[in-house]
Amino acid sequence: MTTDNNTFSVDHLAHTHEVFNQSQPLEGVNSYRGDTALREGVSRHGAAWAEEALLAHGERCGSAEVIEWGFLANEHKPQFFGHDRQGYRVDQVRYHDAYHRLMTLGLEAGLHSQPWTDPRPGAHVARAAQYYLQAQVESGHGCPLTMTFASVPTLRLTPSVGEAWLPKVLARGYDPRNVPHTEKTALTIGMGMTEKQGGSDVRANTTVARALGAGGPGGDYELVGHKWFTSAPMCDAFLVLAQSDGGLSCFLVPRWRPDGSKNPIQVQRLKNKMGNIANASSEIELRGALGWMIGEEGRGVPAIIEMVAMTRFDCMIGSSAAQRQAVAQAVNHTLGRSAFGKRLVDQPLMRNVLADLQLEVEGALAFTLRMGEALDRSLAGDAHEGLLLRLGLPTGKYWICKRTPFHVYEAMECFGGNGVTEDFIFARLYRDAPINAIWEGSGNVQALDLLRAVARSPEALDAWRRELAKTAGDHPVLDAAVAELEVALGNSDELEYRARALVDRLALVAQSSLLLQGGNGVVADAFIRSRLGGSGDRSFGTLPRGVDVAALIDRANPHTP
Structure with missing residues (x-):
């Protein structure tokens, strides 16, 4: 390109393209106001x-x-x-x-x-x-x-x-x-x-x-x-x-x-x-x-266990928080990004993934806040709540922390290539995700702690039975899962070998029951049918048909007023 005085200009090379179809950073939002599940849980559990x-x-x-x-x-x-x-x-x-x-x-x-x-x-x-x-x-x-x-x-x-x-x-x-x-x-x-x-x-x-x-x-x-x-x-x-x-x-x-x-x-x-x-x-x-x-x-172990019980509770909180951040980032990104003629958040398969990710957060948060309520009540002298903690803390710490790396990875995939770069939060979330599962006692330690708690305090298992009884008859799939768990618990053969399977099932039926008690039928039914109704070995984004994914994505949306 030349001008009237025959000088060469490169102005036309300064702008190769316009940046568009990019989501905005998830910042400048109130992370409490935009979290429907958290607001409901805080109210439901007395805070x-x-x-x-x-x-x-x-x-x-x-x-x-x-x-x-x-x-x-x-x-x-x-x-x-x-x-x-x-x-x-x-x-x-x-x-x-x-x-x-x-x-x-x-x-x-x-x-x-x-x-x-x-x-x-x-x-x-x-x-x-x-x-x-x-x-x-x-x-x-x-x-x-x-x-x-x-x-x-x-x-x-x-x-x-x-x-x-x-x-x-x-x-x-x-x-x-x-x-x-x-x-x-x-x-x-x-x-x-x-x-x-x-x-x-x-x-x-x-x-x-x-x-x-x-x-x-x-x-x-x-x-x-x-x-x-x-x-x-x-x-x-x-x-x-x-x-x-x-x-x-x-x-x-x-x-x-x-x-x-x-x-x-x-x-x-x-x-x-x-x-x-x-x-x-x-x-x-x-x-x-x-x-x-x-x-x-x-008596050093009993003394420091007073501390470890609380740190395990915080592992539950921290891993639940990682899940929430992951799904909030994923929804925020898919709201602002389009492909193949429509927003990502409107693509049917992406909607399945996002709704499934939110269900995991719903279960994790319900379990965590219920343990918070149990702490409040047990410290006030409620023996039943103290018994719930004996099984609830190792179970929740094991399950929620164990699920988080898989959850964060799946949410990271929603970002595509951006998800693996250090400019975005997902690389850090993914590196941090396994930590809580290992610290304060890894998965095997938690599973064995649960077995010891049941052996030393059989009344703790009875306390959980009373909790699960609150939703008996409310959902046939959950009823069947509770019955299967009772059979598994009643079998004393190779208990240590089967410990993880027992904790898995206890965690899932507990989360399912808590979500039913929470009163949101859409969330509870979708969680129960997806976690208890089919194969236990499943990927995110494989929700059964008939789930109200729109309601779940709305609950995941960090911009919800």
Whole structure:
């Protein structure tokens, strides 16, 4: 191309094409207002009083600013510095500012403390809903939030320690400085259980605790040994298992001694993980570290199980949240993208997939919030609800966390090639999805825990029978599945070998019954017919004919007013 003065112009090459047929980023939405299933569940399980706070938190978590924090916290990995520039040992992990902002958001909202400081009916449900909203932004920072929250029942076992630490543990604030806990007004708590040789078999632990005085609950001990997997190593103290004279016991080990000197907890390195990147996980050695015994000597497992029960509940919340984020992203994308003459969301097969993905969220959320209600009621003294938790927590943790990687992958496929690039959220969701299934006891551990719970407390199974009886006769497919489960439970042959199959069925009939109790016949019938009515080995997008997919997609739509 030439001009009048014969100069060559390339202006016509500057624009090769126009960008169109692209969905808009899912941001600037209220993630609570747009979640029909969550709003209904919060009300159904006794936390309607928290609506205003949840709307406010949903507004923050759905904002472009907070969503960007999630991306930045994962793009910039935590870095470990063993020594300062003068050569002094500091064992410091440095995080990107986005991680600190996420921590501040969660701690100031009381995700670590609300049910303990304001234990009203529905408190655990409200906190679960709020955690569910924030976990959709980024999952890694949830680890220290969860451990701090879960430490409270264990710390309360020994009043002399609990009274000294709990006011700052429960405080709504965040202080990331690498300074003694005595100089802070708000603290976080971590956990150190597993060792190289034992893993989930914590009774094989070799870390030794030697009494520095009389010993016993609240007494001073010196700990020598290692921990193979200690997440959030910048927490102010850790609940640790170690062998004392009386057997495996639990200890609170601070990063700094009361006199302000550094406690010899030495970080060896950070784990190079496939997912959960924003959260630092470390290997540590205890070189004569000071610790205080929590609970009775030799009863370390029961003491720390108080904490583990709560962390498993948060695994349920976090994995349910990942499912919700995945289906919300998929629906948002298909609303804004067309192919072959119509929007993706209007294509029959895509509609089958999206509706099926939403059904998985409906079941996961129903189970999770019901366990939140059980926590509220059991802590208020309801024995029946306590029995439900004995089976419900291992079952829910196993099933929901196990289903999430498959769910996230299927939702990612709705994005096509964009789904596997780091510019979009799905690559991170997919890397993070298996973590909750492995942490706090993998699938086999959960299944065996359920068998132990049934063997030790047969009344726990009776409690679940009473729950399932609430919907007896309401759906023939569910009735048949419950009958089959009873036959399987009554067969004592090779129980351990069949444990996963039993947990699978218990989870599905529990979710089905809860959805029926929820009162939405469209959701319950579709879930029961698709999960219990056909082959258990099925892909997403294989819903039976006659399902009201339009209603399900509408419930999945994050833009629903």
